Amino acid sequence: MYDLIIIGGGPAGLAAAVKAKECGLKKVMICERSTELGGILNQCIHNGFGLTYFKEELTGPEYASRFIDMLKETDVEVRTDTMVLDISPEKEVHMVSPAMGYRVEKAKAVILAMGCRERSRGALSIPGTRPAGVYTAGAAQKYVNIDGYLPGRRVVILGSGDIGLIMARRLTLEGCKVLACVELNEYSSGLNRNIVQCLNDYDIPLLLSHTVTNISGDRRVERVTVSEVDNKTKQPIPGTEQYFDCDTLLLSVGLIPENELSRDAGINLDPRTKGPYVYDNMETSLPGVFACGNVLHVHDLVDFVTQEAQRAAAAAAEYVKKGQPERGEVLDVKTAGGVTYTVPQQICPADLEGDTKVSFRVNRVFGKSRIVVSSGDRELFTQKKPFMMPGEMQNVMLPADILKAAEDSITVEARED
């Protein structure tokens, strides 16, 4: 019997494992389906990680190695090449690996840290032929940075998510011609700094309010058609077609939390985040099963994944030591005024000490604005925000006393001044 089994050895799983040991748990295991720990950080060789958590600028592999080194100081059992197939409500974890075959291990608590995966062409319904040369940006990143291959030479990128922007620069440095980065919305979903240092630095055009409306090519991509879209309907405007002769189309069109295991375990999922519903201690609807990182909701900064994983691991340690906490009154966290979701979705104010972090995103660009948290018709908390955009996750720290003063539910709302 394990105290804790962590599913996934990326940034969330690593931070959770280290924290769980700090909190005094004895038998802890990480299951990782890849051959090495670190998850997606291994292929994110660019810098910019760790500014919040380590107060210095690290590359992805360096950030991962900080936690891998910390983990080496512990007795956490690391099972790589290990795929988890099923989690039962009794927290029996079914796993398979070449080294150990099929195993069922039982745990007092489980942390879900499986991360997310990329939306692919199938999710977009782009018309055209089905040639080789259409990749998700993250797949291309693996080919280039881990395997040392170029996916193509002349590249168009659909979507301006951060991975797409990072790949625009990466492929340019490797000698490819990146013809354009095409974004459906009138704003980029990537971080501003990435638009500056990945597109502007290399004179790569960013076509906002545009999308790919056709892919042509027999065996290999030969050309993509790009059209302007109506900002209201998001439909292509006839007569605005541009043609790009290229051999590669990269898709950077969003990430989806990878929750097949959670769903099969009967854990309630939030259709907005596509991750589990969680309480303020990151516990899912299945007692003793916690979630953190991109499996819970997609983050833009790994530093916040680390913090969330530590919160989940501390709570899992409490659960193992003391059993299921008395929840007392449960507040639903509702959204209004451009806030698309919150994590956590439920808060139990009874035992709270200190501040509770609530993360959320907004659905459009906000100038100078305020975040207002209210319960019924009472405003409990406001915080000014100079600027918000959908690509940047927002956080508010809610003091315990205001949460204790709330009844039934709280509503998180964004109001532009």
Added chain:
Amino acid sequence: MKELICIVCPRGCRLTVNENNDYAVTGNSCKRGEVYGKAEVTAPVRVVTSTVRVLQDGRVPSRDRAVRCPVKTSDAIPKGLIFDAVKAIEAASVKPPVRIGDVIIPHICGTQADLVATKNII
């Protein structure tokens, strides 16, 4: 007056740099933003990251071992030298074991920065 987006951290502050007033920076939230704003208008610099070939006994290792070692410049280098640096990186290779921080190319392109490994490779 030049308007910039700060790239020092993910916050992305909107900076204004006044060339006529000793490159005074406004709109920044921290000291690093001021340094960036000044440098970006006078002598822009970037950290370059890439990978180099891993060679075991002069050959590319088998597929179950790492074949690329990620690298970075230990400091930001002038923007104009990025493509020269990339050429130098393409010609370089490492032999395992490699430790994070191992210098692969000292003073890359004649700068104060070294090209260093960013991953431990056994």
